[in-house]
Amino acid sequence: MPLTKYPPTVEWGTPLDRTAGVRVKQDQTMPRAAGSRATLLVAILATVLSATATQAAADPMLAWVRQVGTSADDLGMGVSADGLGNVYISGYTYGSLGGPNAGGADAFLTKYNAAGTLLWSRQVGTSANDYAYGVSADGLGNVYVSGSTWGSLGSPNAGSNDAFLTKYNAAGTLLWSRQVGTSADDLGMSVSADGLGNVYISGYTYGSLGGPNAGSYDAFLTKYDAAGTFLWSRQIGTSGDDRSLGVSADGLGNVYISGLTTGSLGGPNAGAYDAFLTKYDAAGTLLWSRQVGASASDISYGVSADGLGNVYISGYTGGSLGGPNAGSYDAFLTKYNAAGTLLWSRQVGTSASDESYVVSADSLGNIYISGRTDGSLGGPNAGGIDAFLTKYNAAGTLLWSRQVGTSGDDRSLGVSADGLGNIYISGYTQGSLGGANAGGYDAFLASYGEPILATSPAGGGTLQFGYVLVGQTATRSLSATNNGGVGSQLNGTFPAASGEFAPGATSAFGPLARGAGASRNYTYTPAARGADSLSVTVTSDDGNSTLALSGTGVAPQQQTTLLSNAGLVRIGTSGAAQIRVTNAGDGNLSGLGAVSNLRGDIALLAGSPPEFTGGTAVNLADGASQTYTYTYTPTAHGPQQATVRADFLNGSSDGANLPEILDVIISGQGVGPVFDSSTPPGGTIDFGAVILGGNALRQLAVSNASTDPNGGNPALTNLTLLAAELSGPDAALFSLIGFSAGTVIGQGAASFFDISFSALGPVGAKSAVLTLTTDEGAPFGEQGATFAFNLTGLSVPEPATMGLLLGGLASLARRQWRRARAA
Structure with missing residues (x-):
């Protein structure tokens, strides 16, 4: 059956004309209350649905319904949310909704805020019929x-019906109006502003608006700029019936129109009416056209581009487009990508008639279709025809369906999602959806509030605990907020944590009203150094938000290194053993306070040889190092070692930030020269009897008997003869020959010099002491040990003098012997 070319006149149950989404006959007029044309009463009712409609009260997502009407017929056709918290519905009235009726049907535009408060209503018309x-x-x-x-x-007027486009500002001021037409019928069925300052209208014409008419009705698309300047018009058609019923600009410079054709616009006709989708660029160049249909009638009313390169068309089919037909007409939704590739098609219906007239894709990846059903799509049928709203995700999964109606005729002809959780449907009702019916058909606007889960951090983000000292605990809060629409409520569950993160159990939240939030604290207690991460998911009745819990365990970490032992140290001097302690935290401890310092003591263990000394406390910031020196002062030849104990209060080397004790062995070896002489020190060098006036010599050999290693440094073991001193009562009779102060004697070497005794009077025994000063037991070349030698000699007379002396002595001895015997 052909579609009428006229705006809607009522006959329910026959093929559909998009102009009102109702069944029509050309020879009928829209029924209206008798005598109401001159004195129609505006009845704008702002009453939430729960006050008047039992079915609406049962739907927790239905935030409010507004019904507006006069005693005549008032039909809501289109709806558009501006993303700024406002929503507009358009339609036509036979009464006075926004001003006095100019005659017949007048177009109207009504603005509400998100709470359902009516802000203003405008009515525009002529003495003839004007349909928005x-x-x-x-x-x-x-x-x-x-x-x-x-x-x-x-x-x-160019003749018959002309298409028109009217622009208003936010205050409802009419800025301009444009009219385009031919002598034949021209209807502007849909409009789309691209957000770039351009606006497109599409519809159908019996004449030539953008090219020669191909036969019967052709679809057209016309572009204006923001000032209302006509930019271009395009016409597309076949010899059959071709009508554009929907238009959508994608904000990327492209525009799509959808509709119906009995010909072949984008492929061969499958039978009766087929749906079509055509894409143009900003210059009006046709990029591609697609056609979809079954052997029965398939009509696309709505089209919506999602701004992500995808486009959706909705409508109804008497066949099977996205699944088996449930009976009579089923609603369908089809998705294409920017290249025109069909991605998927979905079909939804009951055994009765179900028709989708409009589609809206939001910025969150959801798609909504609405229309009418004679069955039960989202709830029990209230009687007759009900409006429905169905939601799909980007993958084509049906998420939910809602149904609203009265015992009369209720249809949705517009849908708009504002991306803020509000979904609006507009249409008309014979009953009372949002207030008492004013008479005949009333326009209505229904707002559904969907919860929108917003987590902080957002999904895909990270709840960052930062750097936390191992063994300590940091706390962070994860929040969930309902950023959804008016009247929405959000329920969900905070996830359980595990490992270094806690708590380990889930926690429910909600219901959260719009704008309300809930939070839960999570803790992080790292057991070791290094990064930790855990993926968790907040679940809700809006979907899920997956994010990461992340933190890094940091700790002071001791690194104790023996830098050097004391090595070979000359007796009488000091050497040093060195140990370096580093707080090898990973550079991320700043701001964590003194508790992040490496703390403890490093000192010699009790019982260590007294030749080693040193020890102090440790308190090192992140990345800091300190060298600890232990002095070694040997007093004897040979190796020695001591134990240094590092007793750390924290910062264990395994990164677990635990106490740790570490023993480090340090060592040194005492070396030096060993004095030796041909006459042992303390011994006597005897010169015997020397005739008066004579001299006697004795040789003294001094050697270095050290066998110590010197590591290539002879100064460690060389012996230096620094000085020689003669003392005693007869020191003047002795002298040194060949001695040189400062003589250095290497290991195994010797130095020789002579000692002279001069026999001077008087006759008798003579003595003195020779003292040698060396650097043994002292730094090389410095005064150290001294060694003493006794020097003895006898001064005797000449030999003749000696005989007389001896004879006299013998005579004296004999006389004394005789006296003794006589006695």
Whole structure:
């Protein structure tokens, strides 16, 4: 059966005309209350649905319903949310909704805020019939309305129906109106502002608007700029019936139109009416056209581009487009990518008639279709025809379906998701959806509030604990907020944590009203140094948000290194053994306070040889090092060692930030010269009897008997003869020959010199002491040990003198012997 070319006149149950989404006959007029044309009463009712509709009260997502009408017929056709918290509905009225009725049907535009408060209503018309079908808010504070007029709204009527486009600002001021037409019928069915300052209207014409007419109705697309300047018009058609019923600009410079054709626009006709989708660029160049259908009628009313390169069309089919037909007409939704590739198609229906008239893709990846059902799509049918709203995700999964209605006729002809959790449907009702029916058909606007889960950190983000000392605990808060629509409530569950993160159990939250939030504290207690991460998911009835818990365990970490032993140390001097302690934290301890310092003591263990001395406390910041010196002062030849104990209060070397005790062995070896002489020190060098006036010599050999290693440094073991001193009563009779102060004697070497005794009077025994000063037991070349030798000699007379002396002595001895015997 052919579709009418006229705006809607009522006959339910026959093929559909998009102009009102109702069944029509050309020879009928829209029923209206008798005598109401001159004195129609505005009845704008702002009552939430729960006050008047039992079915709405049972739907927790339905935030509010507003019903507006007069005693005549008032039909809501299109709806557009501006993303700024406002929503507009367009339609037509036979009464006075926003001003006095100019005659017949007048177009109207009504603005609400997100809470459902009516802000203003505007009515525009001529003495003829003027129908508003499409509405589009540009997000910049402006709103556009498209439709058809038998009169002159923007310029003289070209004949029959002309398409029109009207622009209002946010205050409801009419900025301009444009009218385009031919002598035949031209209807502007849909409008889309691209957010770039341009606006597109699409519809169908019996004449030539953008090219020669191909036969019967052709689809057209016309572009204006923000000032209302006509930029271009395109016409597409076949010899059959081709109508564009929807238009959507993607904000990327492209625009799509959808509709119906009995010909072949994008492929061979499958039978009866097929749905089509055509893409143009900003210059009006046709990029591609696609056609989809079954052997029965398939009609696309709505089209919506998601701004991500995808486009969706919705409508209804008498066949099977996305699944088996449930009976009569089923609603369908089909997704294409930017290249025109069909990605998926979904079909939803009951055994009765189910028709989708509009589609809206939001910025969150969701797609909504709405329309009418004679069955039960989202709840029990309230009687007759109900409006429905169905949600899909980007993958084509049906998420939910809602149904609203009265015992009368209720249809949704518009849907708009604002990306803020509010989904609006518009249409008309014979009953009372949002207030008492004013008479005939009333326009309605319903707002559904979806919860939107927003976590902080956001999904895909990280709850960062930062750097935490091993063994200590840091706390961070994970929050969930309902950023959804008016009336929405969010329920969900905070996840359990594990490992170094806690708590280990889930925790439910909600219901959270719009704007309300909940939070939960998580802790991080690292057991060792290094990064830790855990993926967790906050679940909710809006979906899930997966994020990471992340932290890094840091700790002071002792690194104790023996830098050097004392090595070979000459007796009488001091050497040093050195130990370096480093706080090898990973450079991330700053700001964590003194507790992050490496603390403890490093000292010689009790019982270590007294030749080693040293020890102090350790208190090192992150990355700092300190060298600890232990002095070694040997007093004897040979190796020695001592134990240094590092007793750390924290900063264990395994990164666990535990106490740790570490013993380090340090060592040294006492070396030096060993004095030796041909006459042992303390011995006597005897010169015997020397005739008066004579001299006697004796040789003294001094050697270095050291066998110590010197590591290539002879100064460690060389012996230096620093001085020689003669003392005693007869020191003047002795002298040294060949002695040189400062003589250095290497290991195994010797130095020789003579000692002279001069026999001077008087006759008798003579004595003295020779003292040698060396650097043994002292730094090389410095005064050290001394060694003494006794020197003895006898001064005797000449030999003749000696004989007389001896004879006299013998005679004296004999006389004494005789006396003794006589006695």
